[in-house]
Amino acid sequence: MRPNNLPQDKLLAERINEISRNFWNSAILRAGIKIGVFSLLEHKSLSVEEISEYLKANSSFVEAFLETCVVLGLLEMEQDKFTNSALASAFLIPEKKEYVGDLVLHITNHWDSWGKLDTLIREGRTELPFENGFVDASTYWMDYMKGQNNRAEAGQGDYLVKNVNLVGKHKLLDLGGGAGSYSIALCNANPQLKSFLVDQKEPLAIARNLIEEHRLQERIILVEGDFQTIELDTDNDVVLISGVVCITSQDEFRRLLRRSYDALLPGGLMIVQDFMRIDRSQERTFLDTMMDLYLKIAFDPNASDRHGDEIVSWLTDTGFINPKQIALPTQLALITAQKPSSLSEIN
Ligand SMILES: C[S@@+](CC[C@H](N)C(=O)[O-])C[C@H]1O[C@@H](n2cnc3c(N)ncnc32)[C@H](O)[C@@H]1O
Structure with a gap:
């Protein structure tokens, strides 16, 4: 090997070392949230001793941990006291709308x-966190649903509302509606709208509380069942499928689109919201590539991060017209399409 190649080789080796250590960062962030350090240090500067006493924890571990939070930019340290960084203060305080x-x-x-x-x-297998015992099933569902709701409250709900026109629409079918976040956003923005939200038992228990907090129990009706088999009304003005296309196989999703088509009135609006490859920035390509593997190990062996064009072709195969792909500055994109309002619109 030529000596003048060495610095470059060292840099490349360090890149490998850096990748190998990346999971430390996730562990520190997770631990900080679980032990409540960001809530404790909001608008407060405390010493290692004070924080250790509050946590009832070993002070040498606490000190080492707090210093890792500083190097990750989650905390700041001044005169031996720790406080939240602007980043932690903006996104890691549970009471704030932007909490993630x-x-x-x-x-x-x-x-x-x-x-x-x-x-x-x-x-070629998916494994859920409660199947390998990392967390129990109720923690899994609670974090999963509250996590989806974090995303909605941090801005996705507002983007959805701004990008779909529901004037004159009265009945929404929210398939796999989860915690109810988007039914809540759409009903709050459209006072004439009533939503029927279909999901499984565990998410509905979480949705019930959120819907009550928004006093929308009269306008968001929870329907427990499998969205592939449950009987659906056929007089809906709008169908929303959010966060489902990526966690199901192509065959299953096409089946759900056919069910949605049949559930809509002529002229009805179909909305698909999900991780979709519409915007091709370098940052998006990295995230989409990682997401594709995550979806397979975390949801379904046939799950996949999808291209917007692929979903548009499934929509038009089903009979929908006027598909529109809408890239958003958030992680989820939108595709809307219409059920033809008359026979002459078909074809
Ligand atoms: C990623 S979450 C999305 C939740 C919500 N729509 C959102 O965007 O925040 C997917 C949801 O689909 C639901 N789901 C998956 N398969 C389902 C099925 N066969 N029947 C009913 N709901 C289902 C899950 O329980 C989960 O709540």
Whole structure:
């Protein structure tokens, strides 16, 4: 090897070392949320001793941990006291609208699945966090649903509202509506609208509380069942499918689109919201590539991050017209389409 290649080789080796250590960062963020350090240090500067006493924890571990939070930009240290950085203060305080801590817990609840990625790749298998015991089922569902709701409250709900026109629409079917976040956003913005939200038992328990907080129990009706088999009304003005296209196989999703088409009145609006490859920035390509593997290990072996064009073709195959792909500055994009209002609009 030529000596003048050495610095470049060292840099490349360090890149490998850096990738190998990246999971430390996630662990520190997760631990900070779980032990409540960001809530404790909001608008407050405390010493290691004070924080250790509050946490009833070993002060040498606490000190080492707090210093890792400083190097990650989550905390700041001045005169031996620690306080939140602007980043932690903006996004890691549960009372704030921009809080994303539940989503962090949901993403990192898949820790053991990532840890045995080699096995899951060989076996082509999904493994849920409560199947390998990393967290129990109720924690899994709570973090999953509250995490989806974090995303909605942090801005996705507002983008959805701004990008769909529901004037004159009265009945919404929210398939796989989860915690109810988008039914809540759409009903709050459209006083004439009533939503029927279909999901499984566990998410509905969480949705019920959120809907009550928004006093929307009369306008968001929870329907427990499997969205592929439950009987659906056929007089809906709008169908929303959010966060489902990426976690199901193509066949399952096409089936759901056919069910949605049949559930809509002529002229009805179909809305698909999800991780979709519409905007091709470099940052998006990185996230979409990672997301594709995550979806397979965390949701369904046939799950996949989808291209917007692919979903548009499934919509038009089903009979929908006027598809529109809408890239958003958030992680989720939108595709809207219409059921033809008359026979002459078909074709
Ligand atoms: C990623 S979450 C999205 C929740 C919500 N729509 C949102 O965007 O925040 C997917 C939801 O689909 C629901 N789901 C998946 N398969 C389902 C099925 N066969 N029947 C009913 N709901 C289902 C899950 O329970 C979960 O709540």
